[in-house]
Amino acid sequence: MEDDVKKFLYVNRKAPYGTIYALESLEVVLIGAAFDQDVSLAFLDDGVFQLTKSQDTADIGVKNFSPTFRALGDYEVTKLYVEKESLEERGLTADDLQEIVWEDEDDDYEEKPSIRIVSRAEMADVMADQDVILSF
Amino acid sequence: MKFGILISEGPYTHQATDSAYHFVKAALEAGHEVPRVFFYHDGVNVATSLSVPPQDERNIQQQWSALAKDHGVDLVVCIAAAQRRGMLDENEAKRQGKTAHNIAEGFRISGLGQLIEMGIETDRLMTFGD
Numbered sequence: 284m285e286d287d288v289k290k291f292l293y294v295n296r297k298a299p300y301g302t303i304y305a306l307e308s309l310e311v312v313l314i315g316a317a318f319d320q321d322v323s324l325a326f327l328d329d330g331v332f333q334l335t336k337s338q339d340t341a342d343i344g345v346k347n348f349s350p351t352f353r354a355l356g357d358y359e360v361t362k363l364y365v366e367k368e369s370l371e372e373r374g375l376t377a378d379d380l381q382e383i384v385w386e387d388e389d390d391d392y393e394e395k396p397s398i399r400i401v402s403r404a405e406m407a408d409v410m411a412d413q414d415v416i417l418s419f
Numbered sequence: 420m421k422f423g424i425l426i427s428e429g430p431y432t433h434q435a436t437d438s439a440y441h442f443v444k445a446a447l448e449a450g451h452e453v454p455r456v457f458f459y460h461d462g463v464n465v466a467t468s469l470s471v472p473p474q475d476e477r478n479i480q481q482q483w484s485a486l487a488k489d490h491g492v493d494l495v496v497c498i499a500a501a502q503r504r505g506m507l508d509e510n511e512a513k514r515q516g517k518t519a520h521n522i523a524e525g526f527r528i529s530g531l532g533q534l535i536e537m538g539i540e541t542d543r544l545m546t547f548g549d
Contacts, residue, residue, distance in 0.1 A: 289539055304427075307460055310499060314531040318539065415538040417425065418546055 289414035290321045295330035296418065299349065300340060305333050306348050308419035313351075316358035323413070324355075325406060327366040331373060334365065334398065336381040349381065356385030361397050368403045421452045423541035425534065427548030429461030430479040431472070436465050439547035440482055447490050454541065455493040456483070457534045458526075460548070463501040466494070468523035480523050487525030494526040495533045 293312050299305045315322065326334055333349070340347040355363070363383060370376060377400055384394040401409065410416060424443060428435035443453050458465055465479055472478050487494050496506060502515075508528045512520035522528060538544045 287539065291535075291538060303460065307500060311459075311531050311534060315535040317532070318535045320535070320539065415544050416546075417534075417538070417544070418548075419427070 288319065288321055290323070290412065291315060292323045292325055292410060292413040292416045294325045294327070294410075294416060294418040295333055296328040298329040299333040299338065300343060300345060304419045305330070306346075308417075309348060309351055311417065311419075312355070312360060313358060316360055322360050323362040323364060323409065324360065325364045325366070325409060327369045327406060329369075329373075331365055331369045331375060331380075334363070334380045334383070335375070336379065352381060353383050355383065356397060359385075361385040361395075362399065363397045364399050364401050364406060364409050366403055366406050367400050370400070420446075420543060421454065421541045422446055423537035423544040424453060424456040425537075425544060425546045425548070426456065426458050426462035426465065427460045427546060429464045430470070432461070433549070435547040435549075436462060436479055436483075437477075439545075440479070440486070442545065442547070443486060443492065447492075453490070453492055455495060455533070455537045457537055458494070458496045459500050459531075459534065461504070462548070463496045463504055463506050466496045466501070466506060466523055466526040467521050469521050484523055484525035495529050496522065496526050497534070498528050498530055501528055 293308055295308055297304045338347050338349040380398060383397040385397050386392045387395050424439055426436050426439050430436045446453055465483060470480055483494055486492050507517055507520045508522040509520045
């Protein structure tokens with residue numbers, strides 16, 4: 284790996300609506316993708332709600348930005364870690380999350396899943412492995 | 420050590436910006452470098468030149484402006500977050516057809532790339548927020 288590539292982790296802990304943190308976090312991820320760093324996203328606590336499918340924000344009058352997560356693969360953001368315990372504590376399973384994939388150009392552009400469900404202990408390892416952590 | 424600072428909560432409502440200020444001052448006094456502070460989310464409101472707190476209270480904007488002047492700290496306000504919240508510099512006000520601008524001395528408006536760049540170029544990125 285090149286010397287000037289750092290491991291960036293964006294930690295998403297808050298629900299997608301109600302506060303602006305989730306949306307403005309995603310804006311950082313999209314801009315940051317242009318810097319060719321090693322990027323991962325983590326979703327824990329209420330942050331796991333950001334990835335749920337069939338979001339409908341019509342009644343609260345704010346933009347539904349959840350489809351943007353499916354575009355992350357095009358920005359070469361392919362590692363979305365979701366904490367298993369956070370899902371379980373909220374009555375959610377992997378089936379409640381959007382399908383998010385990326386195309387592996389080294390493997391005949393095969394579509395591979397971006398979401399990786401990890402335990403709390405594994406999430407700690409993911410965090411320990413980073414150079415820069417941005418928490419939203 | 421070289422520190423980058425991210426502030427993600429607004430002034431007065433939340434202590435984040437005060438804690439960041441005290442941290443930066445202490446770090447500089449201890450001989451560390453703080454090349455840049457990045458203001459995001461409601462943190463952009465620190466940069467307003469129009470806040471007038473009571474005289475017996477700290478003036479958060481003036482504290483930061485003084486730090487920029489005395490130590491050359493680059494105070495960067497995220498343009499996307501700023502525009503949502505009515506924070507415009509003279510150029511942006513003109514471009515958007517607005518009648519006023521309110522970015523205080525020592526602060527500058529720029530993009531989120533400056534945050535990523537700060538993460539790349541510093542030894543530690545410290546976030547002050549919730």
